[in-house]
Amino acid sequence: KAGVTQTPRYLIKTRGQQVTLSCSPISGHRSVSWYQQTPGQGLQFLFEYFSETQRNKGNFPGRFSGRQFSNSRSEMNVSTLELGDSALYLCASSFSGVNTGELFFGEGSRLTVL
Amino acid sequence: GQNIDQPTEMTATEGAIVQINCTYQTSGFNGLFWYQQHAGEAPTFLSYNVLDGLEEKGRFSSFLSRSKGYSYLLLKELQMKDSASYLCAVSIGGSYIPTFGRGTSLIVHP
Numbered sequence: 001k002a003g004v005t006q007t008p009r010y011l012i013k014t015r016g017q018q019v020t021l022s023c024s025p026i027s028g029h030r031s032v033s034w035y036q037q038t039p040g041q042g043l044q045f046l047f048e049y050f051s052e053t054q055r056n057k058g059n060f061p062g063r064f065s066g067r068q069f070s071n072s073r074s075e076m077n078v079s080t081l082e083l084g085d086s087a088l089y090l091c092a093s094s095f096s097g098v099n100t101g102e103l104f105f106g107e108g109s110r111l112t113v114l
Numbered sequence: 115g116q117n118i119d120q121p122t123e124m125t126a127t128e129g130a131i132v133q134i135n136c137t138y139q140t141s142g143f144n145g146l147f148w149y150q151q152h153a154g155e156a157p158t159f160l161s162y163n164v165l166d167g168l169e170e171k172g173r174f175s176s177f178l179s180r181s182k183g184y185s186y187l188l189l190k191e192l193q194m195k196d197s198a199s200y201l202c203a204v205s206i207g208g209s210y211i212p213t214f215g216r217g218t219s220l221i222v223h224p
Contacts, residue, residue, distance in 0.1 A: 035214075043203075
């Protein structure tokens with residue numbers, strides 16, 4: 001079956017702009033979680049959506065938001081971009097949530113903020 | 115809060131055995147994950163330990179001691195393709211949010 005698909009794979013933005021990233025989970029998976037990966041901080045949890053509801057949220061400012069649609073596809077948005085937002089953004093899907101153990105990750109969207 | 119420590123980098127020889135350690139200090143511990151991430155690729159799941167002890171899965175084994183806040187990933191019969199970053203992550207609290215360490219970059223040389 002198809003894996004987790006993230007688009008776009010690469011993008012470049014400037015400070016102050018906003019960006020929307022998309023994640024299509026594995027068919028049948030209801031949970032989508034988002035992560036920011038940087039060399040300095042490693043992989044950090046942003047939030048989790050399950051059945052269109054945000055179920056968990058990490059310690060990121062309100063500029064980071066997300067949503068999930070009825071088909072389980074998810075988007076995350078970052079507004080008023082800062083240089084420090086440059087990172088690889090990964091999403092992961094699972095059938096019932098981050099507490100079940102195995103997460104299936106997409107290849108990520110690499111964001112560069114200039 | 116939670117603190118997860120693992121070595122930044124390790125090197126090993128093809129065919130050898132390597133042990134990657136992970137220590138954590140956290141409250142509300144639920145379980146511990148190991149993921150493998152090749153450069154430029156998505157992390158892939160290796161193991162999830164909830165109870166103390168060793169779990170073996172082919173060439174890879176993972177050990178957990180909850181009382182010591184300690185885990186290790188054991189890789190046997192190393193192959194060149196095992197060169198990757200190995201991420202230790204702890205599931206915490208009622209929400210089970212996974213908290214990741216910064217990863218151990220393993221370099222396997224001939």
